[in-house]
Amino acid sequence: MASSFSGKPRKASMAAYRQLLAENHVEEILADVKQNKNLSRKKELPVWLPLAECFTNGTRKAEDAVPSGLFFLDIDEKGLTEELWGKVWTENLIDECRIAYFAESAGGGTHIWAWRTPGATIEEDIQKLAARLGVSYDSHVTDLARCCFMVSEQYVRFLDPAVFEPLTEEQKASYSSQNNRIAKSAEQECSMVNAECSMNYKGIPYENIVSGLLLKLGYGDAPAEGERNMALYTMSRYMRFICDFDEQKLFSILPHWGLSDHETISTIKSAVGSTRPSDMPSIMKDVLSTLGAVAEAGQDGDDEAFVAPVDKELPGILQDLSDHAPEEFREATLMAAMPMLGTLATSVRAKYRDGKLNSPSFIVDIEAPQATGKSFVDTEYELLMDPIIKQDEVEWQKEIEYSLAKKNGEEVENPCSQIRIIEPNIGVSAFLERALYAKGKHLFTYAPEIETVLKNNKGGAWTEKNDLFRLAYDNKPWGQHRISKDSFSGKVTLYYNMVMCGTPNKCRAFFADAESGLVSRVTPVLLPDMVGAKMPKFKTWTKEEEEKVKRQCLCLMDEEGEVDLPLINQAIEEWDEGKRQEYLQTLRYSIDVLRRRAALNGFRAGIIAYLLEGRQETERAIKFAIWYAERCFHYQLMIYGNKIDALRDGTISAQVSKGNIRYLDALPKEFSKEDLVNLRLANGESGVVKTIIYRWVKEGKIVKIDTNLWQKC
Numbered sequence: 001m002a003s004s005f006s007g008k009p010r011k012a013s014m015a016a017y018r019q020l021l022a023e024n025h026v027e028e029i030l031a032d033v034k035q036n037k038n039l040s041r042k043k044e045l046p047v048w049l050p051l052a053e054c055f056t057n058g059t060r061k062a063e064d065a066v067p068s069g070l071f072f073l074d075i076d077e078k079g080l081t082e083e084l085w086g087k088v089w090t091e092n093l094i095d096e097c098r099i100a101y102f103a104e105s106a107g108g109g110t111h112i113w114a115w116r117t118p119g120a121t122i123e124e125d126i127q128k129l130a131a132r133l134g135v136s137y138d139s140h141v142t143d144l145a146r147c148c149f150m151v152s153e154q155y156v157r158f159l160d161p162a163v164f165e166p167l168t169e170e171q172k173a174s175y176s177s178q179n180n181r182i183a184k185s186a187e188q189e190c191s192m193v194n195a196e197c198s199m200n201y202k203g204i205p206y207e208n209i210v211s212g213l214l215l216k217l218g219y220g221d222a223p224a225e226g227e228r229n230m231a232l233y234t235m236s237r238y239m240r241f242i243c244d245f246d247e248q249k250l251f252s253i254l255p256h257w258g259l260s261d262h263e264t265i266s267t268i269k270s271a272v273g274s275t276r277p278s279d280m281p282s283i284m285k286d287v288l289s290t291l292g293a294v295a296e297a298g299q300d301g302d303d304e305a306f307v308a309p310v311d312k313e314l315p316g317i318l319q320d321l322s323d324h325a326p327e328e329f330r331e332a333t334l335m336a337a338m339p340m341l342g343t344l345a346t347s348v349r350a351k352y353r354d355g356k357l358n359s360p361s362f363i364v365d366i367e368a369p370q371a372t373g374k375s376f377v378d379t380e381y382e383l384l385m386d387p388i389i390k391q392d393e394v395e396w397q398k399e400i401e402y403s404l405a406k407k408n409g410e411e412v413e414n415p416c417s418q419i420r421i422i423e424p425n426i427g428v429s430a431f432l433e434r435a436l437y438a439k440g441k442h443l444f445t446y447a448p449e450i451e452t453v454l455k456n457n458k459g460g461a462w463t464e465k466n467d468l469f470r471l472a473y474d475n476k477p478w479g480q481h482r483i484s485k486d487s488f489s490g491k492v493t494l495y496y497n498m499v500m501c502g503t504p505n506k507c508r509a510f511f512a513d514a515e516s517g518l519v520s521r522v523t524p525v526l527l528p529d530m531v532g533a534k535m536p537k538f539k540t541w542t543k544e545e546e547e548k549v550k551r552q553c554l555c556l557m558d559e560e561g562e563v564d565l566p567l568i569n570q571a572i573e574e575w576d577e578g579k580r581q582e583y584l585q586t587l588r589y590s591i592d593v594l595r596r597r598a599a600l601n602g603f604r605a606g607i608i609a610y611l612l613e614g615r616q617e618t619e620r621a622i623k624f625a626i627w628y629a630e631r632c633f634h635y636q637l638m639i640y641g642n643k644i645d646a647l648r649d650g651t652i653s654a655q656v657s658k659g660n661i662r663y664l665d666a667l668p669k670e671f672s673k674e675d676l677v678n679l680r681l682a683n684g685e686s687g688v689v690k691t692i693i694y695r696w697v698k699e700g701k702i703v704k705i706d707t708n709l710w711q712k713c
Contacts, residue, residue, distance in 0.1 A: 002060070002147070003046050009060050012048070013164050020046040020150065027152045033106055037707035039672055042106050047147040050101070050113045051122070053167055055145075063260045065144035069167055070100060070113045071125045072146065075135050076669050078108035078705075084133055085157045097129055100160040106149040107670070110135075113163070123266065143263055201242045204291050206253045212287040213238055228257045229267060233666070236271030241280045242288075247272050282582075286638050315620050316612030317341065317552050321380065324539040328528045329376055331631065335525050336377050338362045338628070339444065339497035340384040341608045343420070344553050346442040346495065347560035350607050352600065353569045357562065359475055359495055360607045361442065363518075365450070365511070366501045367639075368527035373536050374448070374501040381446050381499070383546065387553055388420055388444070395419045420444055424452040424500075428465060432480060435492045442495040450502030454510045466516055472496035473521045514643035520597045523628075524635040552612070559611050567617040568606035568625050572599050575626050579633065584699060587663050587680070587692055589648040590641035594633055602629025664701060670711050 001012040003020060010016070020026070024046050032038045050072050052065035075084070081104040088094060088102060101113035116125050130137045200206060213235060214220065223231035236250055243249045247268050256264045314322055318334055325333040342360030349357045368374050382389070395417040405412040416437045424447035426434070434443055447453050471478045472494035479491025502510070511519050541549075579595035606625030613621045667675055676689045693710065696702045702710045 001046065001048050001150070004044070007046070008058065009049055009052070009055050011054065014161060017150070018153075021152055024150075026150060027154075030106060030152055030155070034108070037709075039107070039706070039708050040674070042149055045106060045149040045151075047149055049145065049147050050163075051144045051146060060145050060147075062143050062145040062263050063258065067116075067144060068163075069116055070163065071116050071122045071129075072148065073112040073114070073126055073129050073133075073137055074105075074148065075110040075112070075130075075137055076107075077110075077136065080135065081110045081157075084110055084112075084135070087133065088158075093132065094158065097132060099158065100163050101156070102158040103151055103156040106151055111148050122262075123269075143266070144260075201288075204288070208291055209242070209287060210235070210239070210254065212291055213284070216283060216287050222255065222257055228259055229263070230666075232257070232259065232264065232267050233271045236268045237665075238281060238284045240272050241284055245272050282634060282637065286634075313620055313623065315609045315618070315624060317384070317549055318609070318612065318624065320545065320549055324541060324545075325376070326536045326538060329373065329536055329538070332366055332525045332527055333376065333380065335523055335628070335631065336364055336366060336380060336499050337384060338523070338605055338608060339364050339499050340381065341553075341556060341612075342604070343385070343388065343442040343444040343497045344556040345559050345608060345611055346440075346557075348607060348611065349562045350565050350603075350610075351562070351569075352603055353573055358600070358604060358607070359442070360604050361473055361475060361495060361497055362601065362604065363469065363473055363498045363522045364500070365507055365522050365524045366499070366527065367504050367507045367524060368501075370503055372527060374527065376536075376538060377446070377499060377501055378448065379538070379541075383541070383549060384553055385421065385444065385446075386550055387557055392419050392421050421446075425455070428468065428480070431468065432478070432490055432492065435478075435494055435496075436490050438495070440493070440495065442497050444496070445498045445500075447498070447500040447502075449506075450500040450510050451506050453500060454506060466513075466518065468494070469496075469498070470517050470521060508639075511640070514640055514647055519640045519644070520594055520636065522636075523601055523632045524639050525631075526635060526638075556611060563607070563610065563615065565603075565606060565610060565617060568603060568610065568622055571622045571626055572603045572606070572629060575599060575602065575629055584695060584701065585664055588641070588645060590637060590644040593644055594636045594641070598629050598633035598636060601632045602626060605629070664696065664712065667712070670705070670709060672708050672710075674708075 001016065001020065002009045003024065024044070026045060029041050029044050032041050049060070050070050051068055053068040054066050055061065055064045056066065057064045085102060088097075088099065093099060098115040099112060100115060101111070103111050105111045112129070114125070114129060116122065117128075120128075126137060201209060211221075214222070214231075217231070217234060219227070219231050232254065235254055239250055239254065240246075243253065247265065250268045250272070251265055254264075254268070259267070313319075314334075318337065321333050321337055322330050338360070339362040342362050345360050349359055352358050366374055366377065396419060398415040399417040399419065402412060402415050402417070418437050418439070418441070419434060420438055420441060421444050422431065422434050424445055426445075431443075468478060473496070475493060475495060477491055477493045480489060500507075500510075507524070511522065513519075576595055576599040579591060579599075583589075583592040583595070602625045605628035606621060609621035609624040610617055663676065663679055666679060673689060673693065676693070680689065693702070697704065697710075700713060702712055705711045
């Protein structure tokens with residue numbers, strides 16, 4: 001027993017029990033808790049440590065505990081105490097089940113202690129007694145250092161004085177042996193498993209995956225003391241997806257960080273049995289992707305949106321582009337095509353699910369180290385943009401003739417040349433002029449090196465240029481007043497598409513401000529690591545193939561008007577709802593921010609797919625829209641998620657996120673506000689939870705059952 005939750009453990013006796021009841025004013029506290037619903041006072045109560053006879057080092061640690069010979073059945077459901085006591089009494093279960101303590105808990109549940117069965121584990125005894133009584137129970141009460149709040153004698157139905165008597169040496173040896181049995185058995189069986197199969201997942205050593213996941217979750221090389229149990233639980237929840245949900249395999253693979261074998265196996269078992277999504281979590285896929293298993297990671301999931309589209313499943317031009325790209329470049333090839341095809345289909349509009357008209361506008365950023373093949377976009381640009389390149393040549397000729405005539409002092413009318421492909425380093429005034437002359441058609445920029453755009457934005461017009469990109473993505477009006485005789489004045493609704501390529505450092509510099517809104521609008525794409533790889537080989541385009549693609553491009557240029565996409569809108573809404581539910585479980589702020597515009601990007605990609613399918617919402621078109629939304633979200637979260645989370649939490653710099661911990665799953669069946677606050681603070685998150693609880697209640701995930709007490713549905 002101990003005088004408080006954090007107090008030093010001491011030897012229990014009937015006299016010490018009654019002394020604590022008096023000194024700690026237990027009856028007064030319980031009255032306040034039970035009658036006034038002041039649950040915060042529970043922590044003032046003294047505690048029992050029923051599973052431990054003593055602690056060898058005098059501190060409450062499971063590894064230092066000497067088993068008491070008891071097990072503890074914790075029944076959370078309220079109002080059952082009298083009914084269960086009646087059953088225990090009438091069926092003489094005190095003797096049959098060797099019950100030593102029976103009481104109503106401080107929270108209104110029921111606490112039962114009983115003597116352990118020789119040869120059985122604590123968990124086996126708990127399951128057997130719970131089944132005999134027909135109740136559900138808290139499965140975490142297997143830790144020898146676990147405590148329960150003390151209640152006054154009026155709430156205790158039975159207390160066997162034998163619990164205060166010391167164990168014999170034979171009993172101590174027996175219970176210690178039983179306590180280690182399951183862990184040792186697991187170690188032996190894991191050894192047998194390891195002898196028969198390699199310790200890797202699709203060629204990646206588990207050791208590397210564990211290290212990568214620890215870093216991704218923010219634990220560094222190892223969790224600090226005080227967060228080891230939570231770290232093990234969280235790691236187990238992610239690693240189970242690549243370990244066949246095998247507890248013994250996880251016991252062998254995961255580090256124990258000084259936790260006892262019994263506590264380790266109990267934590268792993270709890271994690272494996274917890275609620276799980278139908279597909280591998282995105283954070284696990286990110287780790288595998290980083291370690292070189294992006295293709296394999298996708299193949300294990302049921303959701304095909306995580307897999308790059310395969311042959312004969314893409315609409316029109318997209319299939320041709322995919323067929324000519326090597327496997328590792330197909331994803332980037334398809335995503336880089338969107339701004340180009342959107343520029344071709346500039347006269348088409350579609351209503352999004354919010355009722356607003358959208359044009360096919362995209363900003364795509366392709367990242368890769370130098371000399372790794374980013375220049376593949378050159379060929380794609382020359383092929384897809386050929387009709388506009390040729391139109392611009394004619395318009396440029398008009399522009400040059402006009403400039404020469406003005407230079408010679410001739411009075412000539414401005415031809416207002418409709419030049420739609422603009423340079424990466426174009427000035428703000430020139431951009432406005434081109435947009436006005438384009439008369440509602442998309443302008444387009446291809447920047448083979450993002451540094452060109454970055455240098456241009458370091459001038460005095462940086463803020464204005466940054467706003468310009470955001471407004472262009474949203475198709476909002478923008479303009480400026482004349483500030484000199486040489487500047488341009490006007491106002492226009494912006495339609496603009498952009499493809500940029502750059503090294504990771506330059507791309508991070510360009511998108512440095514996570515609060516600017518540009519990071520949630522861009523579609524980033526990471527090319528695979530090509531270090532030490534052979535040069536990628538793109539299939540050569542024959543003249544017939546090029547002509548076929550160019551004919552489709554001309555068809556896109558002829559498309560115009562407003563199109564109705566109910567099926568694509570519905571599919572995108574379902575995808576977005578899935579991400580919203582992921583946020584409600586993980587409470588990771590960046591998920592909620594990034595899902596919205598990733599969904600919009602997917603819808604806009606769906607416009608292109610719809611047109612390529614002959615204005616039909618085919619399965620291919622819908623599937624491509626969802627795929628684009630998923631890949632956009634995947635890369636946004638991977639690159640910018642931690643920055644957005646850090647800004648939300650008010651930290652000085654973007655620290656590594658603790659990852660997508662599912663807080664609702666991690667909480668007990670009944671929990672208080674303090675429980676959620678402490679869990680979030682322990683994982684480096686904000687302690688402000690009012691909105692979170694409100695949202696969970698509104699979504700029907702929890703229900704308020706008392707003052708500052710909620711229950712999971």
